[in-house]
Amino acid sequence: MAGDMLGWDESVFRDEGVFDFEYVPETFRHRDEQMETLKYALRPAVRGSRPLNVMARGPPGTGKTTAVQKLFGELSGVSDVRTVRVNCQVDSTRYSVFSRLFEGLFEYEPPTSGISFKKLFGQITDKLVEDDEVMVVALDDVNYLFYENEASDTLYSLLRAHEAHAGAKIGVVVVSSDLDLDVIAELDGRVQSVFRPEEVYFGKYGEREIADILSERVERGFREGAVGPQVLDRVAALTADAGGDLRVGIDLLRRAGLNAEMRGSTEVAVEDVDDAYEKAKHVHLSRHLRGLSESERAFVRVLAEHDGKRAGDVFDAFHDETGLGYTRYSEIINKLDQLGLIDAEYAEVEGRGRSRELSLSYDAEAVLDRLE
Numbered sequence: 001m002a003g004d005m006l007g008w009d010e011s012v013f014r015d016e017g018v019f020d021f022e023y024v025p026e027t028f029r030h031r032d033e034q035m036e037t038l039k040y041a042l043r044p045a046v047r048g049s050r051p052l053n054v055m056a057r058g059p060p061g062t063g064k065t066t067a068v069q070k071l072f073g074e075l076s077g078v079s080d081v082r083t084v085r086v087n088c089q090v091d092s093t094r095y096s097v098f099s100r101l102f103e104g105l106f107e108y109e110p111p112t113s114g115i116s117f118k119k120l121f122g123q124i125t126d127k128l129v130e131d132d133e134v135m136v137v138a139l140d141d142v143n144y145l146f147y148e149n150e151a152s153d154t155l156y157s158l159l160r161a162h163e164a165h166a167g168a169k170i171g172v173v174v175v176s177s178d179l180d181l182d183v184i185a186e187l188d189g190r191v192q193s194v195f196r197p198e199e200v201y202f203g204k205y206g207e208r209e210i211a212d213i214l215s216e217r218v219e220r221g222f223r224e225g226a227v228g229p230q231v232l233d234r235v236a237a238l239t240a241d242a243g244g245d246l247r248v249g250i251d252l253l254r255r256a257g258l259n260a261e262m263r264g265s266t267e268v269a270v271e272d273v274d275d276a277y278e279k280a281k282h283v284h285l286s287r288h289l290r291g292l293s294e295s296e297r298a299f300v301r302v303l304a305e306h307d308g309k310r311a312g313d314v315f316d317a318f319h320d321e322t323g324l325g326y327t328r329y330s331e332i333i334n335k336l337d338q339l340g341l342i343d344a345e346y347a348e349v350e351g352r353g354r355s356r357e358l359s360l361s362y363d364a365e366a367v368l369d370r371l372e
């Protein structure tokens with residue numbers, strides 16, 4: 001067998017586990033500012049006081065969950081602080097959120113016989129008071145509580161815990177990746193009056209930042225020399241193009257590695273990345289399209305017919321089709337741009353100043369196929 005071919009017991013990977021989505025990275029670059037604000041808000045907990053509440057927002061895959069996991073990891077090392085992260089996509093009612101908190105605190109599930117919310121809540125706060133501990137709760141993907149209309153009740157209970165149960169100290173970190181959702185405005189007035197969180201924004205990573213972050217993953221995940229700078233740059237460029245969700249890049253690295261192995265090569269090639277992207281991108285495309293509303297789908301359909309045209313011209317066609325106005329039209333453009341489904345680029349137009357040109361980020365035919 002040639003020297004650069006893989007034997008059965010060989011692999012391009014050193015540790016494939018670093019490409020798992022649950023993997024918490026060793027170093028967390030380009031998020032210092034966000035981590036500082038979070039630490040500032042939570043610091044009182046270390047001194048035994050109720051921390052400030054925080055709202056963290058930003059598009060998908062920008063490190064919000066990772067920031068919470070890192071901080072909670074550090075805080076759990078400090079005695080008298082309890083941390084619980086709730087994934088609201090899974091636990092999307094007040095009752096299930098508090099069941100999760102109970103479990104985090106007692107390390108066993110609450111009785112399934114169905115105790116009342118009041119009782120569940122009382123047991124949690126009693127325990128905190130008894131042990132003289134502060135609890136920090138992260139409501140990750142809080143947008144799902146809003147979709148279920150449970151957000152106000154859940155937050156109200158958490159934020160007023162110290163009034164309902166003297167001595168109970170709870171701080172809340174709310175995390176949302178739905179940029180269309182104005183978290184504060186959507187809450188009831190009674191919650192708004194007690195919820196004045198510190199705000200932390202997680203912006204999209206740029207291409208250089210993506211390459212920098214992924215280079216660490218490459219170092220840990222691949223054998224030396226398996227992934228060269230060109231491959232890394234290609235992955236970063238495709239990830240940035242697809243909207244900047246770091247998960248896309250991590251997934252591409254892993255798939256490209258598997259492609260190289262399939263060829264029996266010890267080195268990942270740029271073509272391995274491109275092949276992986278060809279296959280994976282439609283997975284993302286279908287996922288995005290499934291989540292769109294009727295008017296958003298209508299917009300995508302119109303754009304497929306007017307790919308690369310100026311925003312004004314596309315609007316005329318969109319308006320003819322749907323009867324919707326310019327405000328809604330702009331909102332749709334911004335959302336789909338954020339999702340990485342379309343590109344909205346400013347271009348100089350002779351004699352008319354700047355105007356936006358709109359194009360689909362995917363092949364129009366592939367999009368139309370999947371819209372049906």
Ligand SMILES: Nc1ncnc2c1ncn2[C@@H]1O[C@H](COP(=O)(O)OP(=O)(O)OP(=O)(O)O)[C@@H](O)[C@H]1O
Pocket residue numbers: 020021022023024025027028029030031058059060061062063064065066067141176177202213246247250
């Ligand atoms: N600065 C970074 N350094 C290393 N890895 C990172 C960084 N930012 C994000 N990641 C990785 O990218 C992936 C997505 O990050 P994370 O889940 O924290 O994003 P998120 O903003 O919470 O996404 P969502 O809003 O979709 O839940 C994770 O695998 C995480 O390890």
